[in-house]
Ligand SMILES: Nc1ncnc2c1ncn2[C@@H]1O[C@H](COP(=O)(O)OP(=O)(O)OP(=O)(O)O)[C@@H](O)[C@H]1O
């Protein structure tokens with residue numbers, strides 16, 4: 233509210249802008265830490281992953297466009313999965329945010345869903361960023377591993393993504409060619425529903 237009443241170009245305006253961006257940073261840090269230490273049980277329901285992706289994209293599209301990236305949606309015909317919708321959402325947000333942050337030049341993010349071998353839903357998030365070399369492919373999943381400047385990344389994103397995926401009996405896979413881009417795959421097994429309808 234103070235920001236709205238203050239001349240943006242003034243000294244106080246600049247300070248207010250900094251306060252706002254620092255609050256955002258603290259928010260993402262605490263969210264990450266809460267997720268890191270969380271022990272709350274997953275709330276399992278019938279989840280349409282395509283619907284989750286559509287919701288995530290309305291949140292994140294603006295940020296991607298501002299950075300000059302285009303988003304290609306290739307949402308296939310998939311079955312619902314038994315999952316915690318908020319956690320699936322968090323994984324998708326983390327993976328897409330990583331893709332946006334990885335591409336220093338305007339690029340393309342491809343989001344594809346499909347059923348794999350009749351057993352699992354696969355959500356692929358591809359980017360045209362710098363890629364990840366062999367040596368870093370496993371390290372990126374360890375807590376607090378980040379290549380981002382201090383204050384920008386906490387290195388918890390992928391650790392949490394994998395933890396959530398594994399709690400759904402799935403996983404996060406990475407396929408990358410340095411210099412060409414990376415594709416992360418969120419694997420969610422399709423289970424027989426324990427309840428009708
Ligand atoms: N799409 C990608 N392309 C290239 N490198 C990536 C990509 N996604 C992740 N990485 C690498 O993996 C590291 C760890 O990612 P992770 O999401 O765990 O943490 P972060 O993005 O650095 O910080 P945080 O997610 O906590 O804000 C990143 O710092 C980056 O080096």
Ligand SMILES: [Mg+2]
Nearest residue numbers: 326330389390
């Ligand atoms: Mg991240």
